[in-house]
Amino acid sequence: MCAPGVVRSAHENAARPSRRGLLGALGAAAVATTVASAAPRARAAAPQRVIDLTHTIAPGMPVWPGNPPPTLLPVALHAAGGFAQHALAMWEHTGTHLDAPVHRVPGGLSTEAIAAPDLLAPLVVIDISAKAVVDPDATLTRADIDDWQTRYGAIPPRAFVAMYSGWERRFADAAAFVNLDGDDVPHAPGIDPEAARYLVSDCDVVGVGVDTLSLDAATSPDYDAHTAILGAGRYGVEMLADLGAAPASGATVVVGAPKHAGGTGGPCRVLALV
Amino acid sequence: MCAPGVVRSAHENAARPSRRGLLGALGAAAVATTVASAAPRARAAAPQRVIDLTHTIAPGMPVWPGNPPPTLLPVALHAAGGFAQHALAMWEHTGTHLDAPVHRVPGGLSTEAIAAPDLLAPLVVIDISAKAVVDPDATLTRADIDDWQTRYGAIPPRAFVAMYSGWERRFADAAAFVNLDGDDVPHAPGIDPEAARYLVSDCDVVGVGVDTLSLDAATSPDYDAHTAILGAGRYGVEMLADLGAAPASGATVVVGAPKHAGGTGGPCRVLALV
Structure with missing residues (x-):
């Protein structure tokens, strides 16, 4: 057989x-597995086609200002016992990672409480890279969502909507990705809060993703997109990779969210199935 | 819209x-997302149906003898900045987790090098719970595989084959899960090395999973199932949850493998789509 x-x-x-x-x-x-024949x-x-929307976690990668790099420490060696293993140490919001509702909202859902069926969803990719290339403070607005819907039809319920700003092209250069100005203020695209509220209330999304380090534009004074999305019990995924290779519509996303008790988020493997 | x-x-x-x-x-x-209509x-x-094959990671969970429990340390608080976050610290082989080839084989693939398409596969569940309930050292043998194939047809190429021993029922009792005898030797089911070699060589599996802490039976003297599977560049997943709810054939598994550079494995979210 x-x-x-x-x-x-x-x-x-x-x-x-x-x-x-x-x-x-x-x-x-x-x-194939159900046909009783040899x-x-x-x-x-x-x-x-499987598109890997996940960056590799490594010490030199971009992190939010003030957050430490991830670290690996060997704790077992092939030469002593036959198996290699590391201790992992990193802050939860490192690499391509989940924002659970409790990251922003006291009492909100933590990582292990997010319903597993919500981790499989139609993938909607909204491309704002044309304006982000000239304005690092660009946001995904309600008008961008309307334009997408005019082209591809209404966003289906329980979809995962991702902002593609083209920021992934800066990944190899951590300083360009974080993009601090002379006053150490980061500049990078994010979701406009009104657009975030629309995605939650009118479109009933399961979650929202971005290819930058924050659901909000990095200069946001109040992080209202985080509040709108996580406050409604939906999840976020930040620092998505390779969204430029994903279709605007028609793919399915699987969010391999972490599942540690009480977690506010954590690294996750995100795959688009096309 | x-x-x-x-x-x-x-x-x-x-x-x-x-x-x-x-x-x-x-x-x-x-x-739905491609129909240009509102x-x-x-x-x-x-x-x-989405079946979550992932245990929740928490301090009191079962771990391999000698491994430490996972820990979370708060590093950001809602009251000071508006966001909560933890530092995560755990050994890679904690909870429902990946074994990358390099865990066993020097120079083998590490977590980030496993091909993304290999993380989506037909799920084959082989139930050995009837013998495991009377013999904690039971193994999944070539005969068990043959029996499965007689019933459900040949294992399709690039499948993920999981051993269901019923061990998940012990999860809430870490001592019963690890199952040390009077000499501190653990006893739990695993894959017979000959069966492991057959799965790799004849069935061309992408990976092999178990609902216990080790691909090999816990009393294995040489860990030859690990060697057969990881040595062939395939991956393992240990400590799968809720396999008893998954069909023997017909489901698709998504292995949300970790993606840190050089990793020997790590916690992963595993979902079965039925």
């Missing part, structure tokens, strides 16, 4: 974006 | 397992 020669899945077809591909692959994979199944997995 | 009154997705239908449901829901969600779409999301 486990017949060789079966068509491989995403691995060999990673370059071909196809919504039909995702559905076909999931369908074929699911069907015959080779050439239909095993149709083309499909 | 964002019309209300649209049929909700998994949240309100979490009790109904349906393979057709998953495909329908993903399909409908994807289609009309309400009653077909938005068909029933679907």
Whole structure:
């Protein structure tokens, strides 16, 4: 059994974006395991694309001003026992990470209390990179959402809406990513609070993501986008990677949120299935 | 836009397992965002089920003998700045967690190098709970795999194969989960090395999971299942939760693996989509 020669899945077809591909692959994979036959199944997995929306966590990566870099400390070695292991130490809001409601709101949901079905959602990507390239304080506004909906249709309920500002292109240069001015004030795009309130109240999103370090524009005086989103019991994901490779609509996102008791957030693996 | 009154997705239908449901829901969600119309779409999301295969990480949870419990230390408070945050400190192999190949094999793949498409796979659950309930040293053998294949068909290529021993029922009692004998030797089920080699070589699995603390039975003298799986560049996931609720075949698993540079593993969020 486990017949060789079966068509491989995403691995060999990673370059071909196809919504039909995702559905076909999931369908074929699911069907394949239920067919009570040992015959080779050439239909095993149709083309499909997985986009990794997660930055690699490493010591030199951009962090919010004042936050420490992540650290790894060896605590087991191959030469002594046959296994290697590190102790991990980092603040929760490091790398591509979740903002749980309790990050902003006392008594709000912590990481382990977010409902698992909310971690799988239609992915909506709203591109504001054209204005962000000339204005680092640009925000995703209600007008940007309306433009997206005119083009692609209404945002479906329980979607995950992500702002793509192009900030990922600065990732390798932490200083450019954090973008402090002469007074040590960071400048980077974020969600306009009115737009955040609309996404929660009218669109019923499960969560909102950004490719910068903060749901709010970095110069926000009051962090009202955080308040609107997390205050409504929805989650945020900050510092998403590679959103430029994701389609504006039609993908499904899986947010691999951390699950430690009482957590205000934490590093998470985020995958877009196209 | 964002019309209300649209049929909700998994949240309100979490009790109904349906393979057709998953495909329908993903399909409908994807289609919904591409229809250029603001009309309400009653077909938005068909029933679907997300099973969370992840234990909550907390200080009193079971850990491998000699490993420390995970810790959270507050580093920001709502009362001083408006946001709460913790510093996380834990060993990589804590909770429901990934074993990257380098955990066992010098020079093997570390967490960030595992290909993202390998984190989405058909889920195969092989139930050995009947023998594990009477023998804590029980292993998943080649015969168990053959029995599964006789019932459900050949394991599809690039699948994720999980051993269900029923150990999750001991989770609330860390001492029963670790199960030390009078000589402080732990006893818990794992994968027989010959079965591990078969899964890698003949079935071409992407990874192997267990609901115990180790891919090998806890009394293994040489950890040959680890060597077979990680040595072949495949990953492991240990301490999976709620496998008893997952179907033997037909689900898709998403492994939200950590992505820190050089990591030997780390806590991960694992979801089964049924």
